[in-house]
Amino acid sequence: MHKYVLTIPCRLKSKRFPEKLLKKFKGLEIFLHTYNRCLKACAKNKIYILTDSEKIYKLCKEKQINCLLTRKNIITGSDRIASIKNILKAKYYINVQGDEPIINPSDIKKMINAINKNKNFVLNGYSKLPCKHGDIKSIPKVVLSKNNTLLYISRSKIPENYSGRKNLKIYKQVCIYVYPRKVLKYFKNKKTYLEKFEDIEILRMIENNIPVKMINLSKDSFSIDLKEDFHKLQKLKNFSNSYN
Secondary structure, three states: OEEEEEEEEEOOOOOOOOOHHHOEEOOEEHHHHHHHHHHOOOOHHHEEEEEOOHHHHHHHHHOOOOEEEOOOOOOOHHHHHHHOOOOOOEEEEEEEOOOOOOOOHHHHHHHHHHOOOOOOOEEEEEEEEOHHHOOOOOOOEEEEOOOOEEEEEEOOOOOOOOOOOOOOOEEEEEEEEEEEHHHHHHOOOOOOHHHHHHOOOOHHHHHOOOOEEEEEOOOOOOOOOOHHHHHHHHOOOOOOOOOO
């Protein structure tokens, strides 16, 4: 059994932006940029792409990338990880979403290093979000306790500045998760009540009273959730294939 594996769930039929993972940027498919970032954070033999797509599976085999073909009717990336836990056995599963082509390898390393200090926690990343972006529905916003555990996460603007005070701090989710093996039992391909409405899978932990420790990460990463995000990626001037 591995101490940890880094899994990259890759679902091709995204509701908001179908086949986004096969869109090419700088000559590479989106999910392969994500994979290359992960390669800079840990060894190749610990990285596995999980997909329901024959197209992605074939590309991985051509490039000698570890890849597991999963069934198609899986509702989230975390459920996809749970579906292979008896094939790919580990004490901890790191989840980096396939649509994170500019994820910072240093952030992934920080999450790996955080495992030893937080052995009984689910881990998730966060970073500061400019207030002017607080109304963007595609960005999950997080509210934290004093000891950096997750209180709630929403696509709505939270917290709301009802009092009109200055210096309101808003934080966004950075989509790197770490799951201890034992919590995967909650990912049974069925969404919980709040998760259904927000469409954010980490809410399944909150609704089952599983503590989620939030790790402060860099602020520049963003997921390719919508076509607008892909256009934003295309406009990046400081993108590098040799990201450190």
